[in-house]
Amino acid sequence: MKNIVKQTLLATLMIVVSSSFAQNREIKRVKGAYDDFAYVKTSEILLEVAEKGYKSQELFQKLANSFYFNNKMEEAAKWYGELVNYWEIIDPEYYFRYAMSLRSIEEYEESNKWMKKFHELNPNDSRGKAFLAKIDYVDDIEMLSNNTIELNNLDINSQYSDFGVAEFNSGIVFASARGEGMKYMWNDQPFLDLFIAQGTADGDYQNPKPLNESVNTKLHESSPAISQDETLMFFTRNNYFDDYIGRDSQGVNRLQLYRTTVDNAGNWGDAFPVHFNSREYSVAHPTITLDGRRLYFASDIPGGYGESDIYVVDILSDGSLGIPKNLGPSINTEGQESFPFINTNGDLFFASKGFPGLGGYDVFVSKGLDNKAKEGDLSNFAVKNMGKPINSPKDDFAYYENLTTRTGFLSSNRDGGKGSDDIYTFSVPECAQIVQGTVIDRKTKELVSGATVILYDRNGEEISFMNADEDSAFTFNVDCNEEYLVRGVKDGYIGDEQRIRTSTINEANEVVLELEQDEQEVTVGTDLAPVLDIPIIYFDYDKYNIRYDASVELQKVLAVLNQYPSMEIEIRSHTDSRGKAKYNKTLSNNRAQSTMQYLIDNGIAPERLTANGFGESRLVNDCFDGENCSEAEHQLNRRSEFIIVKM
Secondary structure, three states, X not given: OHHHHHHHHHHHHHHHHHHHHHHHHHHHHHHHHHHXXXXXXXXXXXXXXXXXXXXXXXHHHHHHHHHHOOOOHHHHHHHHHHHHHHOOOOXXXXXXXXXXXXXXXXXXXHHHHHHHHHHHHOXXXXXXXXXXXXXXXXXXXXXXXXXXXXXXXXXOOOOOEEEEEEEXXXXXXXXXXXXXXXXXXXXXXXXXEEEEEEEOOOOOEEEEEEXXXXXXXXXXXXXXXXXXXXOEEEEEEEOEEOOEEOOOOOOOOOEEEEEEEEOOOOOEOOOXXXXXXXXXXXXXXXXXXXXXXXXXXXXXOOOOOOOEEEEEEEEOOOOOEOOOEEOOOOOOOOOEEEEEEEOOXXXXXXXXXXXXXXXXXXXXXXXXXXXXXXXXXXXXXXXXXXXXXXXXXXXXXXXXXXXXXXXXXXXXXXXXXXXXXXXXXXXXXXXXXXXXXXXXXXXXXXXXXXXXXXXXXOOOOEEEEEEOOOOOEEEXXXXXXXXXXXXXXXXXXXXXXXXXXXXXXXXXXXXXXXXXXXXXXXXXXXXXXXXXXXXXXXXXXXXXXXXXXXXXXXXXXXXXXXXXXXXXXXXXXXXXXXXXXXHHHHHHHHHHHHHHHHHHHOOOOHHHEEEEEOOOOOOOOOOOOOOOOXXXXXXXXXXXXXXXXXX
């Protein structure tokens, strides 16, 4: 038996060696196709090579990439898996792509494993940090889902790619690859053109027709953005103008923004490129604000945060465009952010592969972003995943909504569609909510007059406050399908707070805040964290800044330090055992220092504070390295302490 096995192995080895020269020729032959982004052709050739038993790091990388960039995630996951199993020293980006591929086929636990690996190798990447800060992101997204929304696949979708809607003249303009022109090597589909379809009485669309040749060319056109008065359109096109194809220094034909006008008869004029286009980077996927004064778009302009970022540029009074500004790290990650849309409330909707999501592109929203941006404030935007059914494990993008007609559009390559990308329509639910309640004494249950009630958003940023009325009552108008924190405070009392999650229907959320007279004795050695009911303090790992949700909790510590001006405290920060001990020690020290700096910045004298990080050296349970502990058990070790050292 041993001899038979040995002979078989020798025969196999001879076959592999003799054929390796042929396989090397195939690898060289495919290089041209791969470098030209002909991923369909690449995958066909490389798959044939791989199935013959040939193995190399370059083969697996290119084969997996060719599936990944064509959204064939099951195949991508298979070959990224082969890559990471055969070779340990690879670019960390491949761990990220493997995790994203697994996420798109709903293998979330395995995906999380490789996201952790990616973060260990690339600890400064915001994508890994965002994942680590929300490791239970799938549960969070499920809670954000809205089961009142029903998506309907449009009748006009084709077997090819259809996406990116803008409303126009009681119909829609959208991109489609249904044409009969030459094919795009990337996905072996016809090049995209812009089409217009008329609305029907039942809310569907019919008779899609291509726009004229002043807009459509032999290359790609997509992503229309039309002004409120329907006289101006920005759109995406390959770098192609006056019959000239422009290429960058690597020979790549990039995307650019173009603008055109339309007359009263519906005739589209000549299209012209915007001034900040470049051969060396792409500019794409525009959206225009309601007042017509700002244009948002996606680009990989050098100096940004990731593979593609979202920018805003002013539309000046003479119609010219100003200087683009990056929306910053609150919106843009090291990954891809694209397909922005601004609704009439100034909310930004965009697609991202950088923030934790269900898989592929997910749609996110930043409420009121444009209202801040028009005042020049491009900092600290809150971002929320739109949940299901807007998002799925596949690519979901090009969100569009009309709050007047309460209709919306979404593009997706989710399962069950007609083509590679389909357009879906839905009704935007109408919903109005309030948070109302009273402030009472916890012991006596009597009304507490003169209390202040503060409303915070889901990130801990103060939205509004009010003094409870003579009946100790309060009321706030709030959004639907959102998270809030309501806190009641009064001198001489220990405050109370409640977290509220509003639903997707019209209703009032009743809250009773119970304040307790401050009779609790605190002495040297007391930890203020349990006294003040302070949970985990989370941090921004980039610069070790205190996050909004942490600042809400630290306000409690500030209140005590202000109440006792001679009190001094030691801030202690602890981590769980996961990760390397040296890294955890550094991380916890940075956390403690960041917490101390926050208190100093808010008026506490530095000499009243000390800060120490203990890493994983003081665990409160048996969750040591290698122990199989739950996330809740690990969480007990990720804690902050505020020890009184002097009264």
